[in-house]
Amino acid sequence: MNNFTYDIPTKVYFGEYQLGHLGPELKNYGKKVLLTYGGGSIKKSGLYDKILEEIEKAGLELFELSGIDPNPRVASVNAGAEICRKEGIDVLLAVGGGSVIDCTKFIGAAAYHEGDAWDILTKKVTVEKCLPIITVLTLAATGSEMDAAGVISNPDTNDKIGMMFPVMRPKVSFLDPTLTYSVNQYQTACGAVDIMSHIIEVYFQTDQDLYMLDAVMEGLMKTVLKYGPIAMAEPENYEARANLMWASSWAINGFIRGGKRHAWSCHPMEHELSAFYDITHGLGLAILIPRWMDYVLNGETAGRFYQFGVNVFEIDAGLPEMEVAKKSIEKLKAFFFETLGLESTLTEIGIDDARFGEMAEKAAKLGATKHGFWPLTAGDIEKIFRMCL
Amino acid sequence: MNNFTYDIPTKVYFGEYQLGHLGPELKNYGKKVLLTYGGGSIKKSGLYDKILEEIEKAGLELFELSGIDPNPRVASVNAGAEICRKEGIDVLLAVGGGSVIDCTKFIGAAAYHEGDAWDILTKKVTVEKCLPIITVLTLAATGSEMDAAGVISNPDTNDKIGMMFPVMRPKVSFLDPTLTYSVNQYQTACGAVDIMSHIIEVYFQTDQDLYMLDAVMEGLMKTVLKYGPIAMAEPENYEARANLMWASSWAINGFIRGGKRHAWSCHPMEHELSAFYDITHGLGLAILIPRWMDYVLNGETAGRFYQFGVNVFEIDAGLPEMEVAKKSIEKLKAFFFETLGLESTLTEIGIDDARFGEMAEKAAKLGATKHGFWPLTAGDIEKIFRMCL
Structure with a gap:
């Protein structure tokens, strides 16, 4: 710690x-x-x-x-x-x-x-x-x-x-x-993804953590899962808008970080997508995050995904670690692409692989991705972009 | 809200x-x-x-x-x-x-x-x-x-x-x-109760809440349940001491309150115990809180106890509301009196009913107890003191 x-x-x-x-x-x-x-x-x-x-x-x-x-x-x-x-x-x-x-x-x-x-x-x-x-x-x-x-x-x-x-x-x-009552369904969905992404970037760490902050992060993520869809269905639901609003501040003000060292992984990749194609940040994250998860899930990292699955998505803790880990990613995809109804691939939003190499180089050059939950090279990043097609 | x-x-x-x-x-x-x-x-x-x-x-x-x-x-x-x-x-x-x-x-x-x-x-x-x-x-x-x-x-x-x-x-x-490595077992236990008590005083509210803060409070309480006993068994366990220390600050700095109106109930009662008998604050709270819970649990308040039982003590959510509510109080008693090993009655620490009337009057006179989760008169407070014998 x-x-x-x-x-x-x-x-x-x-x-x-x-x-x-x-x-x-x-x-x-x-x-x-x-x-x-x-x-x-x-x-x-x-x-x-x-x-x-x-x-x-x-x-x-x-x-x-x-x-x-x-x-x-x-x-x-x-x-x-x-x-x-x-x-x-x-x-x-x-x-x-x-x-x-x-x-x-x-x-x-x-x-x-x-x-x-x-x-x-x-x-x-x-x-x-x-x-x-x-x-x-x-x-x-x-x-x-x-x-x-x-x-x-x-x-x-x-x-x-x-x-x-x-x-x-x-x-x-x-x-x-x-x-925020006047924020439309699509922007509400993208906002929910953005909040979720800020927590995920910190939650997925190999540093020995303050369990207390893990519990807080799990609570914040459950808040987004609960109220994102309500705010979309009932734009003037005060409780939903209030919970999302206060969660958005606490997802990123620095509190949940508590000494964790690892840099963020998905934001540097998404910033290239937005820089080259000017897409909505939350949409880019929704497409990228689950593919990044698919890419970095392995025997070493599965423990963290297991905790994510059990404590955030309430997946049966008795199942094998890797099974829970995989299910947790499926649940997140279902939340982003079914519940929130966002586009699930870059292809759908008109982005092809023409500039993936260049974008991956730029993302890697900023340096952060080398120091994330699982270190990523330009080659890794390009592969993750391809998984988003 | x-x-x-x-x-x-x-x-x-x-x-x-x-x-x-x-x-x-x-x-x-x-x-x-x-x-x-x-x-x-x-x-x-x-x-x-x-x-x-x-x-x-x-x-x-x-x-x-x-x-x-x-x-x-x-x-x-x-x-x-x-x-x-x-x-x-x-x-x-x-x-x-x-x-x-x-x-x-x-x-x-x-x-x-x-x-x-x-x-x-x-x-x-x-x-x-x-x-x-x-x-x-x-x-x-x-x-x-x-x-x-x-x-x-x-x-x-x-x-x-x-x-x-x-x-x-x-x-x-x-x-x-x-x-805090040198804090002895007894003071560590009393500290854990004190942290827990600050969360309980806010968590038990009838105001419509920010769910997000409920989730944070449940995380903080689980932190105390997890690390209180570890810190007692292994006084130099950094992770346990760190989690308790940071939880102690966040239990009461004002964050979890988030607009809730109700005044605290158990602290005004405990302050009379400490004022008359100079006992350790955390011990007084450990003895009082579960009896206050027994006293205020009823058809109207059971919902909050149910949430407490399911989300903090992981009691089966499928059981009837009142059963979960009662079990949650039993779990809390077991934590205070068995796991933390604290004395469970005022009698055990040499306090009898001689001054209960006077103490209850003083506690009620300060005014807060009228505006708590469940309003308490001097008569109610005296009954709760008696339940602690």
Whole structure:
């Protein structure tokens, strides 16, 4: 068991009608607010007006950056950073899902960097300062509202890179489950996969674990299994939306990691899929994860799959270890492709093997996949991509 | 499901050999440190010397308050507060278990109050400021290392009162499982009960819950069931000590509460036992909790006991609800009195019914028991005390 530092100071207002706290919280950090958001959905839903009202009530000065894309691009980061520098922004207010929040984190960091924000993603500069960030979450998926990481794409180079700096962690996040009522079935399904994937990336470890955190992770995964389908069938089911929302934060804020060393395996692979084909992150993960599991399941790793099968899917503990392990993967496939109804192959979404070699090289080059639950070379990754066809 | 605010900013260094961070962390808050501790155990173990070394290395000025009792007394709080005011203390360093940390919290608060610290416990004054607190934990039990509450006794009036103020939450806590290797079997057992009790007080609620947090609580309780006996049999089992230590923090830091409204039931009753007879808190809880369960189990409450039985004790879910409910209480008794080997009745520890009436009146007067999982009057509480004979 390895040592670790736990340091997750994000304050969360959870529930409906909490926006009355937004103005005072923003005011704690200054007067000039840069509001960041994506397309027009927050205007359509009325959330934009409510936020403007709170900002006005608090006597704050508002600036805006809209049009942040899913798979957010470095161009948005640069545009935001320039506003921050030019206007002397004090605090960032990200309203949206993970894409908006991720982008805003790098805006906060890039505000202190005179050059291209992409230098941060390529590790040319280290982030030591970041403008304070407050978020209003509208999608339960990435957990960006409570973690210190973000992922940015560069379409010029087909790169999609994730980075983490403690100073980028949001100071305050507003989690109102009703704001996710309008998330459609498909995005709800992709969000459920994303939450599940963050737990799976940590749960599958060979390090000797804190059993306590295993139990917490199993509880979080069962939460997703239970409420993902309910939220799809009944979009305005508060209990389902609330459970998914709070689970999304705890799947990735760092708590469940507890000193585990292994790097993540499936995210680096999926980032190549999204970078080359701009697909939804959760869909890419749904297709990849079970094939990665098929590939890494062996005599050495079966124990962990057995525990996954018994404690998460309630498979009979009396069956042979390998049988339970295989069944657990089948159960996960059934959840992703039948219950959540997602496409199950890359072929179905129009992706062929034309660029698998190049993508696998890029994924391997980032280095993490060598240090995962089961070490993966570029060759391994290419094979896993092929299993997804 | 009720709204809530999550705000738990305590930073934790978890594991062995983390004390190198102590000096720099203290220094963040100033130069003058008041070290608080109990009897001489930290001198015997060598921890005292290690801490002094770190303080010296950081160039800090040291003051000391020792002799803080289990069930800490208001006299210690007043003594500590006087040192703080006289010496202009910048930061408090509590080294010990819950008693030392609880006492230190009220020292930090009372430093800003010129009168008797007992005024804080009787709600004559409200705590709005507290000196920053850093803790080094030596016992997995109360969770005081990460929460905002504390309990203080006043032997003159047979009062033992718990209070919670957000500003009293420790800034940084050092959790080194090896520091609990020297905790004896009996105290290890009482600590396990204390952790379990904090979860039970929240788990038994009639509010519509976040299932996700139920799952987390069930995982935490299973952690205690698994590792309590291991830590007793093998005091230097790192995995057992680590799991109990981290579970102790998460049982009470506020995370599992998630908007649940009901007040705690068993702690107000136990506080009377400890106040009148100065018994170990965990032992009092072990004797009380199952009798409270026997008393409040009925047609309306059985559902919660059923879930407890199935998910924590793995009782056959196919049995009738009331049967599972009753079995769950039997399982808990077996854990406390057989597995952990604790005394099972007040009679065994020399407490008779002489003062039950008075104790029940005092417990009821504090008000919380009216608003618990099942409302309790003074008459109910006296009956529960009698069931413990």
